[in-house]
Each structure stands twice: as structure tokens, then as C-alpha cells.
Amino acid sequence: MSVEPARGAELAEPLKLLEKFLRDGEPVPESFAQRLREAVGRGDLEVLAAHAQGRVVGVAVLAYRLSISAAGPFASIEDLYVEPGARRRGVGRALLEAVGERCVARGVSYVEAQVEDEEAAAFYAALGYEEEPGVCVYSRSYILFEPEA
Secondary structure (H helix, E strand, C coil), X not given: CEEEEECHHHXXXXXXXXXXXXXXXXXXXXHHHHHHHHHHHHCCEEEEEEEECCEEEEEEEEEEEEECCCCEEEEEXXXXXXXXXXXXXXXXXXXXXHHHHHHHHCXXXXXXXXXXXXXXXXXXXXXXXXXXXXXXXXXXXXXXXXXXX
16 A cells, blocks of 8 residues: 555545535535636645555545644645545544644644544544644535636
8 A cells, every 4th residue: 555645636535435425425515616626726736645555545635734823834634534444554643643744844743534434533643643622623614606607
């Protein structure tokens, strides 16, 4: 198994895996896929793809930005997914090790991940991630309208 950054046309297979998991197989609009490619090209995002037996079996999406409070670069794991058939075989561990290597190479000393269930929390904790005490995530959605043609 290997983990490599995906760029350009290489983004198609990792994106398809994430669409299957996050969007019930529905493809993202091409305009979003283009924005993703551009963000990767600028270095704002990295898509790390875990390959086994010639295909992508896991993906981690890493976002980079500046943190005023840390006075330095900061990273977050936006998405991490491993195919069910590839779980408990070191794929997730390899993805997080690659995340660490990418962060160190870019001078990022802090990376975070939001988790949604106890299994994910235990996975991250087993690999050295710590829960942030007192942090609570709030969100708000806005209705966006497509401009009229």
C-alpha cells in the first residue's frame, strides 16, 4: 500500500470514493470539482490517496490556512474515509502518518479533525490525537441561490 498526494486528473478516483461515501454516489457539480482542482493547485488543500492493489481504498483531505492565535500555519483534516473492506489493515494509519509528514514538511505544528462518532474518536486517539477540552462546534447553513442566466 502507498499514500500519495493526488493532483489534476489524479483527483478523479479519490473524489469518486468520497462521493460514494459522503454523497450516496451523487457526483459533485463540475464547478465544484474545478474549484477543488484549483485549491489543490494553489496548495490550499491536499488530497492524499491510499492505493492498494492498483486502486484507491482510502482518502484524506487536508486543508491549510493561517491561524492568528497560533501566529502560524494550521491544518485540518476535512475528510478521511477508508473503504469498509480495507479497514483495520493499516490504511487509516498510513493516511494519518502521511498527514503528519505533509504538515511537518509545510511547517504546520497543529492539525485537527472533527469526529462524529466514538469509533472515529478512538481511532484518532489511538494515533496520538487528543480531544480539545471545552471546544464545541457550531454551524449555520445559508440558502444560496444560483444566479439567473
